[in-house]
Amino acid sequence: MDRITLGNDEFEGRNNAYVLADDERDELALVDTGIATPDIREQLRVGLEERGYAFSDVDDIVLTHFHVDHAGLAGEIQAASDATVYVHEADAPMVERDSEAIAAVERRRQAYLDEWGVPEDERAELLAFFEDAISIEGDGASVTPVEDGDRLEVGGDILETVHAPGHSAGLSCFDVADGTEAFVGDALLPVYTPNVGGADVRVERPLEQYLTSLRRIADHEYDRVWPGHRDPIENPRERALEILEHHRERSENILGVLEEHGPADAWTVSEHLFGDLEGIHIVHGPGEAFAHLDHLTHEGVLEKDQGVYRMPESVDGIQNSADDLESVFSRET
Structure with missing residues (x-):
């Protein structure tokens, strides 16, 4: 090629x-x-x-x-x-x-930055990045x-x-x-x-x-x-399966964050996963955390209240959540 x-x-x-x-x-x-x-x-x-x-x-x-x-x-x-x-x-x-589509994306991004709990200083840095871009x-x-x-x-x-x-x-x-x-x-x-x-x-x-x-x-x-x-x-099949496993492990790490630190928004989870973020990663980091938190919530592994995610009361520790996680990621399409 x-x-x-x-x-x-x-x-x-x-x-x-x-x-x-x-x-x-x-x-x-x-x-x-x-x-x-x-x-x-x-x-x-x-x-x-x-x-x-x-x-x-x-x-x-x-x-x-x-x-x-x-x-x-x-x-x-x-x-x-x-x-x-x-x-x-x-x-x-x-x-x-x-222009209408781009404006709609910007409004949606701002709404997510609010929901994810991104601090004002980081939001200002992200805005400057997009203006330069x-x-x-x-x-x-x-x-x-x-x-x-x-x-x-x-x-x-x-x-x-x-x-x-x-x-x-x-x-x-x-x-x-x-x-x-x-x-x-x-x-x-x-x-x-x-x-x-x-x-x-x-x-x-x-x-x-x-x-x-x-x-x-x-x-x-x-x-x-x-x-x-x-x-x-x-070997595309092997690489695709590697990335699937990567996302299972990332969800497992997110459950570990919530187990250790308690309920949190997407920004707080991303800080534990990725540390300090700069440039485009100010939206990519919490966005990635949100994608996992959102998925786990829809699958009944987590609960969400006003942008804050927590382990359900019915879950007896992280092991049960990990078992739920294996079920979620082993599903066939």
Whole structure:
């Protein structure tokens, strides 16, 4: 698979933009585009030039999701080439930079920051981060929405859309050709585990949705997948199961925090899990804690009252909660 490696110091390490080309039919497509900064733009331009192409040659852009490190340059490339931009319908308004959709996300984020108990100083730091991040978002693009099961003929390949929400509402994988390989964006990463809860506050029941996506990837048994960051994953099923186990262990740690320190909000739990947080992690940390607390509450392992989570009165110590946890995480999709 032909990929262009792009810099990224802020989110999960270096990005990948994948090049799909059919020179006989004069078709060129990109899967993801990278951040809209001058240095990343130049890296992508040079990468295409080394392959004999320019931005103006791109016919199609397939986006795994709306985050700026994957979609930032889509609008600029579309302006240069009139490329068709595909993204799942749930993320389409964010790629289009729809002002109402963006305002709704900001309101929802503020409501969550209130509920999670994020202190004022950290909220001010987070606001400054998002204000600075406007410079790397890039231009909005006109989008052709896709949904689960849609097939795209781009760059001489046929890609089938596999909706895999959790990290974002519209995150999608794209099966390649015979289905033995796929572009997976941030649904499956080789080093980090993608954030759930804070990375896209639009997602309802974020951990539940992400666990379902992981099981779907594991059940597919791909030979190899191509992530949005870093190197290809040669045993995707094993990696998906590792991340499932990671989340079981994280929920277990959260139960331990509540057992030791008593009832707490999401910010307090995240402090115990992650320590001091800076930049984007000010929302990612409590968001991740919330995703687990929310999941455990819906599954009856915890109780919630005005943003504070506690062990139920009926639970006789952490061992019984741990038994409940095993039941929750062993469920099949």
